[in-house]
Amino acid sequence: MTIQTYPRTFHVLTSGLTVTLGEWDANVLYRGQTFTVTEEQYEFTKDKRGASWLDLTEEEQVARWGHQKFSTGPAPDGMEVGFDDSTVLYRRRENAVFAARKLTDPVERAEAFKAIERKYGRPQSTQRSVAY
Numbered sequence: 466m467t468i469q470t471y472p473r474t475f476h477v478l479t480s481g482l483t484v485t486l487g488e489w490d491a492n493v494l495y496r497g498q499t500f501t502v503t504e505e506q507y508e509f510t511k512d513k514r515g516a517s518w519l520d521l522t523e524e525e526q527v528a529r530w531g532h533q534k535f536s537t538g539p540a541p542d543g544m545e546v547g548f549d550d551s552t553v554l555y556r557r558r559e560n561a562v563f564a565a566r567k568l569t570d571p572v573e574r575a576e577a578f579k580a581i582e583r584k585y586g587r588p589q590s591t592q593r594s595v596a597y
Contacts, residue, residue: 474499478532
């Protein structure tokens with residue numbers, strides 16, 4: 466048995482991990498977010514047998530959820546928060562487009578739009594076709 470010291474730090478590997486670290490506060494976290502757990506908060510994660518999901522190994526997470534959802538330590542450098550979540554990406558793209566539209570220099574604006582397309586891809590079509 467490994468003795469853990471607190472606070473412990475974890476990072477999220479898959480967006481949508483819901484973390485409850487108290488009686489009522491639940492947060493949905495995105496890939497790349499880091500969260501810290503105190504010893505008191507750790508106690509809230511235990512089930513009736515005294516086991517905590519925070520103690521699951523990579524293999525146990527895969528067996529339970531089909532993939533690894535979190536890992537110990539802070540998120541590695543370069544891991545963008547929420548980059549696997551389509552809603553987050555949509556909002557980021559829209560914010561970047563909004564900022565690019567404010568640019569008054571047409572060359573600078575065109576370069577900004579090219580950079581947006583390289584990073585986020587082409588926008589989703591707003592047209593829908595319905596087969597009859």
